[in-house]
Ligand SMILES: Nc1ncnc2c1ncn2[C@@H]1O[C@H](COP(=O)(O)OP(=O)(O)OP(=O)(O)O)[C@@H](O)[C@H]1O
């Protein structure tokens with residue numbers, strides 16, 4: 001495949017998200033059962049934005065983060081969907097490192113006609129909904145026509161891995177370059193590529209800072225090692241940079257503390273040091289998995305404050321995982337609510353708090369401490385998150401839902417619009433869309449399930 005020159009400067013940064021997660025599925029194959037820990041979820045993260053992932057313990061938040069980072073180990077595996085990381089620098093670097101795993105969309109466009117390709121796919125018996133990606137559905141949809149209208153594109157065919165008609169048999173390609181953009185698909189990346197991705201593009205911090213810090217090295221040496229790996233500088237230069245990083249996360253007396261060991265730091269200071277280490281690789285996206293859960297409330301507030309400052313300064317995108325709706329209110333721009341491996345509601349933070357739609361979200365909001373000061377016991381949602389161990393043909397929340405009705409046991413709720421604008425506020429609940437009759441609503445969810453089901457394994 002030819003390698004066209006690629007200029008990051010020409011990238012149109014406005015129309016495509018930094019991270020696009022689409023129908024991501026990650027399962028654990030244990031002796032006893034298959035746990036569908038992340039069961040076909042989709043969301044996006046824009047540059048400079050904080051996206052919260054919230055849900056009770058066991059809802060699949062950490063597995064989502066680890067899937068994006070390539071950190072799922074046996075018996076777990078990412079089994080479906082895509083995670084597209086659209087950072088020009090990372091795309092360019094990986095395209096150079098892995099030319100044989102790179103697909104050049106521009107070159108494909110000059111060689112092939114999309115409508116012809118679609119006709120061949122249809123002849124091969126590929127379902128139209130697979131080709132259109134469920135963008136448009138119904139019996140009257142003609143994918144060939146959509147291609148003429150430029151709705152189904154070359155890029156779309158590649159994203160849906162409908163590539164054999166393009167003469168690409170390498171299922172393992174994971175870098176896609178286009179004239180004005182490109183992405184790395186983390187669900188197909190090699191371990192080698194993940195090292196680049198984790199080093200340059202995406203960093204992650206965990207609940208317990210000690211998982212990221214080695215007790216036998218000084219904090220400074222660990223930060224310097226990160227600097228050496230990711231920025232290439234060493235010696236005095238790296239030392240100065242380490243101090244600067246510690247100062248940037250407001251560690252007082254950084255000149256002295258740079259030579260201290262992790263056990264000499266308090267919990268809050270350790271988490272600051274871990275953030276400094278994460279920043280050493282100049283990430284575009286920082287994934288935080290409950291980074292403040294182990295800290296007391298005052299320290300927690302300071303760390304959140306710090307993250308927001310850093311984000312502002314660096315135009316960093318943050319994916320913030322928590323089970324705490326109060327923290328979400330503080331930090332998130334966008335919120336994704338997860339339940340038993342699925343995404344059940346998605347909205348901008350203000351909309352979610354002002355008009356929560358899913359009964360589960362409402363339950364989570366009701367259980368924020370201080371919501372009902374007149375009551376002396378904290379409200380909780382009765383029962384536990386079930387283990388998602390089969391393909392859902394019903395609502396997984398129904399057994400705990402105060403609003404469940406008969407259909408919830410036999411129809412799987414799909415994400416539908418619950419606000420005025422398309423795709424801005426969605427919920428996966430059979431109570432919606434509100435304007436339809438019950439019969440029509442169920443029909444809507446069933447037919448959306450058929451499209452989504454095409455991708456769900
Ligand atoms: N290594 C593993 N082997 C088997 N099952 C796993 C493994 N890791 C996670 N799971 C399962 O995946 C599901 C989701 O777990 P996950 O850790 O993502 O939840 P979470 O939302 O992060 O919860 P918490 O708030 O407790 O961190 C759970 O049912 C869990 O049992």
Ligand code: NI
Nearest residue numbers: 061062063289
């Ligand atoms: Ni977790």
